[in-house]
Amino acid sequence: MTERPAGQESGQSRGLAFRGEELRKIYRTGETEVHALRGVDLAIPAGEMLVLLGPSGSGKSTLLNIIGGLDRATSGRLFYGDTDLTALDDKALTRFRRAEVGFIFQFYNLIPSLTAEENVRLVTNIADNPMDPAEALALVGLAERRDHYPAQLSGGEQQRVAVARAVAKQPGVLLCDEPTGALDSKTGIRVLETLARANRELGATVVIITHNVGIAAMADRVFHFLDGRIARTEVNEHPIAPSEISW
Numbered sequence: 001m002t003e004r005p006a007g008q009e010s011g012q013s014r015g016l017a018f019r020g021e022e023l024r025k026i027y028r029t030g031e032t033e034v035h036a037l038r039g040v041d042l043a044i045p046a047g048e049m050l051v052l053l054g055p056s057g058s059g060k061s062t063l064l065n066i067i068g069g070l071d072r073a074t075s076g077r078l079f080y081g082d083t084d085l086t087a088l089d090d091k092a093l094t095r096f097r098r099a100e101v102g103f104i105f106q107f108y109n110l111i112p113s114l115t116a117e118e119n120v121r122l123v124t125n126i127a128d129n130p131m132d133p134a135e136a137l138a139l140v141g142l143a144e145r146r147d148h149y150p151a152q153l154s155g156g157e158q159q160r161v162a163v164a165r166a167v168a169k170q171p172g173v174l175l176c177d178e179p180t181g182a183l184d185s186k187t188g189i190r191v192l193e194t195l196a197r198a199n200r201e202l203g204a205t206v207v208i209i210t211h212n213v214g215i216a217a218m219a220d221r222v223f224h225f226l227d228g229r230i231a232r233t234e235v236n237e238h239p240i241a242p243s244e245i246s247w
């Protein structure tokens, strides 16, 4: 891996999915202020697989929520391609999120009364340029299970349905917060394989938060968070396949 100072890239400004400057986030609750991001500069090249590592409370989820348009920075600027996300009003930010961002969380958040395919269809029904739900389920290896309900699927299979649901609208970015946190190594690796496939075959930029350091070896790039900052960026010249990860 090559080390670069945090956020410093090689002069590249085109081909970036995200560019952030001096991003700060302060949560205020009554008298208490929490400085969750303390001036983050970042550049995330389009089409890359990025892993965010760092101790609990270091700001990873806060950043993920901001780049996904679920929340706003307190100050600083954030661009998605040429679009200044920090300048968008709430309606436009929601449009960005709907069109461009697929989210995957630790707990799969499927609707229990709907089949796998119906869960995916919820998204494709309102997307501009969706895949066929069956195609999305095939991408995650669950074509045969389309008529099954979440309760009839294992945790790993439910997470793969959640990946199918996220990729089915063909988003530019997939943002994953602890996607394998509830899974054992074998099923976790299958979920990571579906993310790698979405990255490779659909060209989606994929960002994964994890506490599992082994997963960083499949990334093109790793941001190491510490105390609300990106303390270090690693560029991995030779990412490995998920099946080779030591869990």
Ligand SMILES: Nc1ncnc2c1ncn2[C@@H]1O[C@H](COP(=O)(O)OP(=O)(O)OP(=O)(O)O)[C@@H](O)[C@H]1O
Binding pocket: 027, 028, 029, 034, 035, 036, 054, 055, 056, 057, 058, 059, 060, 061, 062, 063, 225
């Ligand atoms: N809604 C909120 N209100 C107040 N403080 C918050 C809120 N969300 C997060 N924080 C605080 O901001 C800091 C950063 O939290 P964040 O969830 O981004 O960290 P993280 O690196 O993702 O941690 P973890 O690995 O445990 O998920 C923490 O101190 C957290 O308690």
